[in-house]
Amino acid sequence: MIVEEMMKTDLVTLTPDHTIAEAMKLLDTHKIRHIPIVNDLHHVVGIISDRDVRDASPSILDNTYTSALLSEPVRMIMQKEVITAHPLDFVEEIASIFYEHQIGCIPVTKNKRLVGVVTERDLLHTFIQLTGTNKPGSQIEIKVENKAGVLAEVTSLFGSKKTNILSVLVYPDVDERYKILVLRIQAINPLISINTLKENGYEVLWPKLPEMT
Template sequence: MKISQHMTRPVVTVPPELTIPEARELLRSRHFRHLPVVDGEGALLGIVTDRDLRSAYPSTVLDEAEGKARLQDLAQTPVSSIMSQAIFTLPAAATLDDALLLLDREQVGALPVVDEGGRVVGIFSIRDLMRAYRTLFGLGERGSAMLTLLDDGRPRPLSRLCAALEQADIHFNRLLKTQAEDGRKIIYLRVNTYNLAAVHKVAAAAGFEPHREA
């Protein structure tokens, strides 16, 4: 579950002297929202987002002459003048959980991934995170289904259910115990099979009945 397996790479980076219109066109043509700004050695200096670029452009309420003058200035303005230098990054060894917590805490859309020398080796976005979890948990795959079972209250419920499923050769990729709103302990089980009746039969034999809302 390392982000190095799911990050976007090779990542498109830009030098600090790139002009704002050039950066805007790059984002538009590549359908990106974030551009890491790096020095000649590939070390991260800052990041420019589509929001930064939109803010740099003149307001539509300006008169024509003032707006034209502003656009002429922008044509010579480097991205280094608007890039954010307060950057949150991740090492390639970080996990998907690390990325999720940092993205949520800092409310950013993407995180540059850097090596020990601070050089950009990838970028990890919310879209990458969603794609990674979808892959890991088999979401959207044919035959993928989530079942909700009632914990029978006996010791080691997950171990017992896991053993029963493996013995029956039923493929599953998520097994989680939590507590429902009604206070009962339940188990979420994601399986990859069309034969859900067989899964319920195996679970019932191991002591686990379907959880039904109270």
């Protein structure tokens, strides 16, 4: 999946000259956590978060409280070094950026103009869709040899039983000679699939069924 398919295009933006008070109002009204800051050409020149606004807002417990602070422009508190994405970037690449830089929002630009935003919540929702966990089904984990063609061999067994596969994840085993396949199938009872896998010599790690004696 690419960013274009998951980004939000109904954008809330401000310019550097808007006030902190205006930013506070927008964050509250739209129930959002980040606002891209753009110039007259709609180029991203900064970004602010609800945390930036909270940190800049005076405490009501402060005796020196003054509303003048809220009249300051957002350019005073915005983050000027902004990481952006392109609509054709892959979701996996964006996920690594979120993790590496510990950020909560990435503006999406095309020809330098802001065209969308992606948040942590958008990313989480997308991975839920990609893994099929938002649909009824069962998860099966299988330990297989780390060799070419093994995934095709396993999935063909599900096809032979007319079982629909909702998603497939692959991750390495502790032993480099093996890898773990995590398949989510469109079946509430995975027993038939598990038995088929075992009959064909595959080690099923999950679900663990009691051994018949």
